[in-house]
Amino acid sequence: MSTLMNLPVEAVVHASLLTDLDIYLFKQGSDFRLYEKLGSHSITADGVTGTCFAVWAPNAAAVSVIGDFNQWDATVNPLYLRGDDSGIWEGFIADVTVGALYKYRLVSRDGNVVDKGDPFALCWEIPPLTASRVWELDYAWNDETWMAQRGEKNRLNAPCSIYEVHLGSWRRVPEDGNRFLSYREMAQWLPSYIAALNFTHVEFLPLTEHPFYGSWGYQTTGYFAPTARYGTPQDFMFLVDALHQQGIGVIMDWVPAHFPDDAHGLAHFDGTFLFEHADPRQGFQPDWHSFLFNYGRHEVRAFLTSSAMFWLDKYHIDGLRMDAVTSMLYLDYGRKKGEWIANRNGSRENLDAVTFLRHLNEAIYRDYPDTQTFAEESTSWPMVSRPTNTGGLGFGLKWNMGWMHDTLGYFSEAPLNRKYHHAQLIFSIWYAFSENFVLPLSHDEVVYGKGSLIGKMPGDEWQQFANLRLLYGYMWGHPGKKLLFMGCEFGQKREWQHDESLEWELLQQPRHAGLRRWVEDLNRVYRNEAALYQQDFSRDGFQWMDCHYAEKSVVSFIRRGYNPADTVLVVCNFTPIVRDNYRVGVPSGGYWHELLNSDTELYGGSGVGNFGGVEAVPISAGDMFYSLMLRLPPLGVLFFKQGRRA
Structure with a gap:
């Protein structure tokens, strides 16, 4: 809890947690701990307990806090615009404590009124409700051993075998309305399961708050809060803690490329295009029906970088996998001729996004050198996982989408035809050491009609399982770190459904149980044999x-x-x-x-x-x-x- 001491309540109404240095860094786009000052923070001032609110809305005509503590009445608790051209509105409300529901009522200069969630909220209502909650992140961690050694566990020359999980569909409770497990219930099951399979890391599909469950978390509204669907922030900390105590690193999908158009979110936040570009040729992605961040704006870069640092800081996250990096790098991504605007050099590279990604990775590796960043980048953009001082983007690792497409294409061929596709199988070695690659068999390969991995394998059932064991063996032998989506370890038959549990009953069948045992032993040998990981990125x-x-x-x-x-x-x-x-x-x-x-x-x-x-x-x-x-x-x-x- 922050403290502003020796101030009368009347003064505290106008008091601020922000210093002149904070404002200077914010306007320069170089304050990467904005979550410590913006948003809602419980404070005590001269014996009075309450909450200090601060929100960036430079083009609003008026801003007030509405909530369950003032009957959602916008006239009760107005915020005050700072006089330093920062565009930040702030104020103190006495007796507002942890758990209180709130939104910001913003009046734009044209008179339009909108109610917005807090971009820096630490907690939200359970969707489909959309209010923010006042919260504190106090938690007694018990992962000291892991945190002391995670630098060694996350090194590029260490074994890295990742189990990718969508938390809402890993396991459900059919006898209780098919509900998903909470963070704390997952902590009882998931760490021991992953440890038994000898995976080194788990990667969660985005757990940042998102309004639409069917987006799997990739349409984020709450960049500083774990989704309330599965519990409180402390409940998620408990899950991370439990994984660390089992020696398992935690990677989180993070989405700095786009955000949804939900009315309570970031879109058109203060009546103007604040976080996004005004021109839809730059600011809107029609394929995803979502807005694109304006990386040329200092405050937006500070917002996103603060979000990344927040998860590493407050939640002990060990790595961030950045989604849709390709869409960030190319101005014409998903667009036809005439639907995009070239950069100042007349070409299609998003120079602002390149600068943002470089500075972001520099900040992460400076402050958290024992973590890693992963890029989902599907083109031949050079030096994605090379240091920025040599011209790279600064990521630690990059997903090898080419290997994935070529290898699955090869395995889908009938064995008698594979001799005609031999070059497709071995081509990946020609570029295997150009980046620090992760070999991904991810959720994207088992949805949208693509079927399951076992379903992609040709032949009768015996041959399908033999092919899948062969695929995994070839993958674990091939240079590069490993990633396997949940359910693939035992040969899930149907393609992934986010509203259903994995087909755990299949483990009663010998072939499915045998496949899981094969993955377990592959990981065991992989972790024990330095030859299989030490020089993944060297010829x-x-x-x-x-x-x-x-x-x-x-x-x-x-x-x-x-x-x-x-x-x-x-x-x-x-x-x-x-x-x-x-x-x-x-x-x-x-x-x-x-x-x-x-x-x-x-x-x-x-x-x-x-x-x-x-x-x-x-x-x-x-x-x-x-x-x-x-x-x-x-x-x-x-x-x-x-x-x-x-």
Whole structure:
């Protein structure tokens, strides 16, 4: 609780938490802790407890606070415009305490009246209600161990295997009206489940407050509040805390690209285009029916950067995945000729957005160097995950959308046709080290008629599961961090439905249970073998053993760690044919033991393998002077590491 001491109540009405320095930084767009001063904050002044309100509305003719404490009467609690050209209205209301409902009544200069939620509200009513709530963020954290070591856990040379979750549909309670779980109920189930599967991180689809549940959180109105659908801010802190205590990092989707047109939100906030561009060719995205932020405005940049810093600061979030970065970078994104305005150089790059993203990433890595930022960027924009001082955008990592499209396209082909698409499979290695890539099999691939991942796999049911185990094995062996959407770990049959629970009953079936066990073991081996993660972003960490045998649709490659002893061989057979006496080159002699075999009966396979390992012989294969004679399982992937016989 903030304190303004030794002031009479009459003075406190005009008192402010904002200093002259705050205002200067705000107008310069460089105050990245706006949530500490703007919005609603409980204070005590000369023994009087109440709430200080502050809102940016430079073009409003009048602003007042309406709420359940004044019967929503706009004449009772007017705010006062500061005299420093900041455009901030503020005031103190006695006896307004935590939990109070409120909005801002804004009168525009043309006389129009609107009721707006607080852009800096720390808590909101449960949708579809739209009022803001006065709140405090006091919470006793118990994640000291995690916070002390998360810098090591989040390093680029550390293992990173992400389980992507939409909180409202991970698990529901059918006997209670099919309701979703609360934050605290999720804390009882989710951390232990993710830990059992050996994932290192969880990524939540946006949990910032959003009016339309069907937007999955990507149409944000409350940039400083977790959605009240699942509980209070402290309840969400409890969930993050529980995940950290299980050693699981928390990544949150964050949406700085656009915002919805809901009347209580940011759109046309003070009667003018305040957060968005006035010209719809710059300020409105017709595909999403949402407004685009004006990154050229200092105060807007400060607002968004403050939101990003807020989650890292107050909620101990370990990483931010920034949605729709592509739409931010290109002025013509989703537009036809004549529907967009070129930049000052006559080209299509959004120079203001580039500047914003660079400064945002600089601020995050300066103040929270033990966190990471992730870009969802689907084009060949250069140096997305390179430092800003070398000309990059400054993100830590970038989603590899090209790998995802090519790989799923390849796997959708019938195995007998895959030899004609071999280049599609191996092309990703040509650019795999141009960025710090995450390999995503995300929610976007299992919605809107695309079907489930298991449904994309060709063949009968046995082949579908074998193909999916092979896909995951190839993915976990391929350079890059990993991301898998919930339900894909056990082969959800229907495509994802945000109003329904995952099909947990499928785990009663052996093939589905076997697939989940395969994901669990993939993650275990991945975390234990430095070769599979230490040099994800360096060519030194990868070498083809054979990528040219398109006719048989087989590839083999090795992954290397910093230590030469940390070398793993991966062999993939993309056809349902058992291949006996298949020679694969290796970099050294000795015994190579089998770490993983996707065709093991434990996972639902046919049991074709190599009896636990193979001795390398001095017979050359490819560029190697030693080789293994292997039996390749059908639609299978094998992982080997040099070592002693078991």
